[in-house]
Amino acid sequence: MKKPNLEGLSLDELWQLHEELNRLLSVRLTAEKRALETRLAQLRRENEAASAPAEPSPRPRRPYPRVHPKYRNPNLPHETWSGRGKQPKWLAAALRTGRSIEDFLIPNG
Known part of the structure; x- marks a missing residue:
């Protein structure tokens, strides 16, 4: 140009x-x-x-059974732990003092 x-x-x-x-x-x-x-x-x-x-509908989440607690804090009985996941602070602190995990078992029955 x-x-x-x-x-x-x-x-x-x-x-x-x-x-x-x-x-x-x-x-x-x-x-x-x-x-x-x-x-x-x-x-x-x-x-x-x-x-x-192409988008499939999301599947419903599988229902899991309720897990009952195995361990109880003797000082505060409403604090329990099922034995799954991270240990609660009250249990970890008690184990550091020399107590055994069996001391916190909830009796069956």
């Missing part, structure tokens, strides 16, 4: 060129934006159509 000689143009001619460029840019940007929005809408429809049947 041949570069126009802008130095030789008058102020009115430069301003007219400026307005023409702004109009042309506005038209092209609007057309480009419309094309991109159309493409985006198409991609969204394709994504929704592809993902809808």
Whole structure:
């Protein structure tokens, strides 16, 4: 493309060129934006159509039986432990003092 000689143009001619460029840019940007929005809408429809049947419904959680407590704090009888998971602080502190875990067993029956 041949570069126009802008130095030789008058102020009115430069301003007219400026307005023409702004109009042309506005038209092209609007057309480009419309094309991109159309493409985006198409991609969204394709994504929704592809993902809808592919998503299985989540399975319900398996019911686990209730675990009864095996150990009881003699100082606070409402504090119990089933023997699963992390030891409670009251039991860990008692074991550090030299007591045995069997001292805290809840008798069956």
